[in-house]
Amino acid sequence: MNTTSIAQRPQGSREWGIPLVYVTVTILVGVILPRLEHRFLPEFTSSMSTSAAMGVCSAVASGMIALTGIVFSLAFVMVQFSATAYSPRLVLWMARDPVLKHSLGVFTATFLYALVLLAWVDRGASGKVPLVSSMLVFVLILASMGMFISLIHRLGRLQVNQMLIFTGDHGRQAIAELYSTAAVAVAKKPERSAEDKPAQSLSHQGRPAAVQAIRVHSLVQLAAECGAFIEVTVAVGDIVIERTPMIRVYGAGQPLNPEALAGAVQTGDERTFEQDPKYALRMIVDIAIKALSPAINDPTTAVQALDQIEDLLLRLGTSNLDVGEYCDSNGVPRLSVPFPSWDDYLRLALDEIRFCGANSVQVMRRMNALLKNLSEILPAKRRAALQKWEHRLHDTVGRTFLDQEEKAEASVADRQGLGITEEQPAGS
Numbered sequence: 001m002n003t004t005s006i007a008q009r010p011q012g013s014r015e016w017g018i019p020l021v022y023v024t025v026t027i028l029v030g031v032i033l034p035r036l037e038h039r040f041l042p043e044f045t046s047s048m049s050t051s052a053a054m055g056v057c058s059a060v061a062s063g064m065i066a067l068t069g070i071v072f073s074l075a076f077v078m079v080q081f082s083a084t085a086y087s088p089r090l091v092l093w094m095a096r097d098p099v100l101k102h103s104l105g106v107f108t109a110t111f112l113y114a115l116v117l118l119a120w121v122d123r124g125a126s127g128k129v130p131l132v133s134s135m136l137v138f139v140l141i142l143a144s145m146g147m148f149i150s151l152i153h154r155l156g157r158l159q160v161n162q163m164l165i166f167t168g169d170h171g172r173q174a175i176a177e178l179y180s181t182a183a184v185a186v187a188k189k190p191e192r193s194a195e196d197k198p199a200q201s202l203s204h205q206g207r208p209a210a211v212q213a214i215r216v217h218s219l220v221q222l223a224a225e226c227g228a229f230i231e232v233t234v235a236v237g238d239i240v241i242e243r244t245p246m247i248r249v250y251g252a253g254q255p256l257n258p259e260a261l262a263g264a265v266q267t268g269d270e271r272t273f274e275q276d277p278k279y280a281l282r283m284i285v286d287i288a289i290k291a292l293s294p295a296i297n298d299p300t301t302a303v304q305a306l307d308q309i310e311d312l313l314l315r316l317g318t319s320n321l322d323v324g325e326y327c328d329s330n331g332v333p334r335l336s337v338p339f340p341s342w343d344d345y346l347r348l349a350l351d352e353i354r355f356c357g358a359n360s361v362q363v364m365r366r367m368n369a370l371l372k373n374l375s376e377i378l379p380a381k382r383r384a385a386l387q388k389w390e391h392r393l394h395d396t397v398g399r400t401f402l403d404q405e406e407k408a409e410a411s412v413a414d415r416q417g418l419g420i421t422e423e424q425p426a427g428s
Contacts, residue, residue, distance in 0.1 A: 176315075204241065355396075
């Protein structure tokens with residue numbers, strides 16, 4: 001058997017890439033533009049006096065560096081504070097928002113350009129202020145104000161409801177993209193005996209990494225070219241460590257290109273929303289159970305999280321989840337990829353919230369409403385699993401609330417938690 005290790009590709013940090021581009025371009029423009037203007041447009045000068053121009057440039061430079069320090073200090077403090085209230089993994093996505101990087105780049109560009117322009121005001125005691133170069137300062141000021149407003153708008157996402165909507169939107173997008181394409185060219189996995197040995201095997205090499213995406217079409221094409229069947233042994237979202245088996249190849253006439261196989265399995269330092277609806281559910285559940293912790297004790301946030309969870313489960317329940325086996329254009333099975341089942345999604349979405357919110361009447365009522373609504377809307381094949389969770393929720397209420405009146409209150413369905421009762425339990 002041909003065994004190869006897949007080394008994790010260094011992704012490289014791009015955290016400072018955008019601001020560095022702004023700085024580089026600013027320095028180049030600040031060095032080149034005034035020289036071109038001095039040589040080819042000597043007549044184009046500003047009516048502003050040299051002392052006023054120097055005062056404006058000095059004020060812009062000093063003001064922008066102070067604004068940059070204050071704004072980004074407060075921004076990162078808010079992000080760090082929010083990490084204690086939500087999920088550190090979710091807040092990390094907000095901290096990497098491109099608006100933050102572009103804002104820092106524009107602020108820095110305005111500061112640097114104002115400094116560079118000072119060298120060309122009253123150049124050689126000419127008493128002139130270059131027109132185009134000086135107007136560019138005001139353009140950068142306007143751009144800075146625009147980025148400042150956009151940054152404030154982005155920080156508004158740190159409100160809990162906005163964070164839940166943000167995560168839910170990524171989950172909805174992942175579901176739409178994953179199961180709309182995964183349902184195409186699905187085949188039955190060929191039967192294999194225990195004696196069947198893979199002709200080629202690839203494993204992970206390097207520090208622990210998360211499986212971020214699996215390029216299905218690339219693997220199907222590779223398998224079809226060599227008449228092979230490829231089995232991917234890890235799922236999107238799995239953390240792989242040294243020597244973790246990731247791909248097995250059966251029946252290949254010749255070894256497949258290891259680099260091509262490795263390129264079809266994307267790994268990185270963290271999970272992403274791409275091809276991973278469970279990651280969106282995971283972070284929404286994190287917000288809910290943190291809100292239910294004794295230190296925070298905020299069941300209303302858990303109810304808001306269940307609103308997003310119900311929507312995601314509804315979309316998953318109406319999708320074809322029986323995927324993972326793919327064939328080529330001739331209908332020959334070529335690829336097997338593990339995907340979560342309906343039970344896997346329900347366990348992730350409901351189990352921890354049920355456990356942590358067992359003492360909250362509000363959470364129990366909202367979960368009853370969630371299960372009742374899904375049972376009424378989803379196809380019949382989904383209802384057996386939902387009935388199982390209804391029984392588990394009923395048992396949880398029975399164990400937690402000893403008073404019969406409290407037990408009856410916690411057993412009804414209420415979409416607001418403590419709002420309008422949808423149904424009364426039998427015998428109440």
